[in-house]
Amino acid sequence: MNNFPKEMKAAVIREHGGPEVIRMETVPVPQLQPNEALIKVKYTALNHLDIFAREGLKGPGVPKITLPHVSGVDIVGEVIAYGSAKGGGREDLPELNTRVLVNSAFGCGTCRYCRNAEPSMCKNYKIVGEHLWGGLAEYVKVPAQNIIEIPEHVSSVKAAAVPAVYTTAWRGAVTVGRIKPSDTVLVVGASGGLGSAQMQIAVLMGAEVIAIVGNEEKRQKALAMGASEAFYSHENWLEKVMDWTNGYGVQLALDCVGVKTIRNSLNALDQGGKLILSGATSGDFPDISIREIYQHHRKILGAPMGNWEDFLQVTSLVFRGKLDPVIHKVYPLNELGDAQEALAKRSHFGKIVIEIDPS
Numbered sequence: 604m605n606n607f608p609k610e611m612k613a614a615v616i617r618e619h620g621g622p623e624v625i626r627m628e629t630v631p632v633p634q635l636q637p638n639e640a641l642i643k644v645k646y647t648a649l650n651h652l653d654i655f656a657r658e659g660l661k662g663p664g665v666p667k668i669t670l671p672h673v674s675g676v677d678i679v680g681e682v683i684a685y686g687s688a689k690g691g692g693r694e695d696l697p698e699l700n701t702r703v704l705v706n707s708a709f710g711c712g713t714c715r716y717c718r719n720a721e722p723s724m725c726k727n728y729k730i731v732g733e734h735l736w737g738g739l740a741e742y743v744k745v746p747a748q749n750i751i752e753i754p755e756h757v758s759s760v761k762a763a764a765v766p767a768v769y770t771t772a773w774r775g776a777v778t779v780g781r782i783k784p785s786d787t788v789l790v791v792g793a794s795g796g797l798g799s800a801q802m803q804i805a806v807l808m809g810a811e812v813i814a815i816v817g818n819e820e821k822r823q824k825a826l827a828m829g830a831s832e833a834f835y836s837h838e839n840w841l842e843k844v845m846d847w848t849n850g851y852g853v854q855l856a857l858d859c860v861g862v863k864t865i866r867n868s869l870n871a872l873d874q875g876g877k878l879i880l881s882g883a884t885s886g887d888f889p890d891i892s893i894r895e896i897y898q899h900h901r902k903i904l905g906a907p908m909g910n911w912e913d914f915l916q917v918t919s920l921v922f923r924g925k926l927d928p929v930i931h932k933v934y935p936l937n938e939l940g941d942a943q944e945a946l947a948k949r950s951h952f953g954k955i956v957i958e959i960d961p962s
Contacts, residue, residue: 607643607683608632613740614939616672619659622940633736633744635686640696640747642705644959646763646933647738648677649946650796651884656733657943662887666734675738675957676730678705678745679763685747696747703750704762705738706770706914707731723907730908739939741960751915754922759961764796764928764954765921767908772800772857773917774909775879777808780855784809787848789856789871791864793830794821796954797882799929801857802828804917807925810855813847815840815864817949824952828929841867852876862886866895875900881907929953 615628635641655665656674682703685696697703710717710725717725731737731745753762776782788805792798793814805812806829814825814833822833832847834840845852852873858864861883869878869891880903896903909917920926931951934942935958942955 607641607742611741612936613673613736614675614936616657616668616674617670619657619668619670622657622943624657625940625943627937630740632742635684635744637687638747639686639744640682640703640750641684642678642680642703642738642743642745642750643683644675644678644680644738644741644743645702645759645961646679647675647957647959648763648767648796649942649955649957650676650767651882651946652676652730652733652767653739654943654947668733673736673738673740673743674732675740675743676707676732677763677766677768677954678707678731678738678743679703679753679759680705680738680743680959682750697750697752702753702759704753704766704918705731705743705745706749706751706766706911707733707737707745708770708908709746709749720910720912722910738959739936739957751918757922760930760933760956761921761928763956764930765918766914768797768800768954769804769917769921769926769928770909770914771881771907772797772804774913775857775881775906776801776804776855777916778909778913779904779906780857780877780879782808782810782855786810786854787813787873789813789815789844789853789858789868790830791815791856791858791868792836792860792884793825793833794952795859795884795949796951797859798857799828799953800926801859802830803926803929805855805857806830807920813844813853821952824929836864841871844871848873855879857881859883860885862889865889866891869895869901869903872899872901875902877902877904879904879906881905931955933958 710722
């Protein structure tokens, strides 16, 4: 473990605030513990988790960020070292110097939820980049059993766009939502990283998709990706959805926006429809009517980042070309503040990716 530097460049958060609090610093390379892998990072895609970590978001269900912190959940790089007892029993770990993709979520491994392959239910659930230092650095350590090899034909940029949003999208639409080809599916915030992934998966599964987006450019992109219709977020899209479905509504609504949209998403549901919540980027204390739920036999279901099987299912589809992550733009690490601003302003369509070391 002496063939790499002792120090690295990292985007460090030492106080909460705007993009200006992110500082490019030289810090020690992480020291490996048993069953960990050291990754030389090539690309890291952004998520709203990065903004929440920087701003110090507080509230129910939001983990407290310990400062100093390095965020970055979606990580692609080369595995250059393993700690002792590598892999925690997994025998198919990638060879050293192999390009790998990281599933950053893991649990304790021993509680009843982990034994049931549901680490996000574990009381000790953690995400690299949220609870632990992440991939907005030249090196990061991760659980060795949480990496997979990337096929040669898949670009590192495309791969970096997959773990958090595509695993979450698969969890919500397929594992929890049980989407059917006969369904009409509403995707709210369809131009974001998660929303565009949800839309792609719904189209792939044969459903009709109605997308909610911010402007005409995004509307045209959603239609080009297979949406049957797309409405603007600033108009009365609930009325338009109901008109488009002849007054019935949709069988499945996927909403990661939160407080600004959840009431409309709920009331856009058909009798017995399901509302899947996978985020709350606009806030998390909505004003909703209980009667609008039970009187129409509706269900509200939570779907955070999925389990290992969800991850493998969706990465397989990406690696086979069945799903094609949309990349908005690739920024160098020294423009991380600008990249986060673009994400916060929702001026993007698809994923924003940070270039750490493409060599």
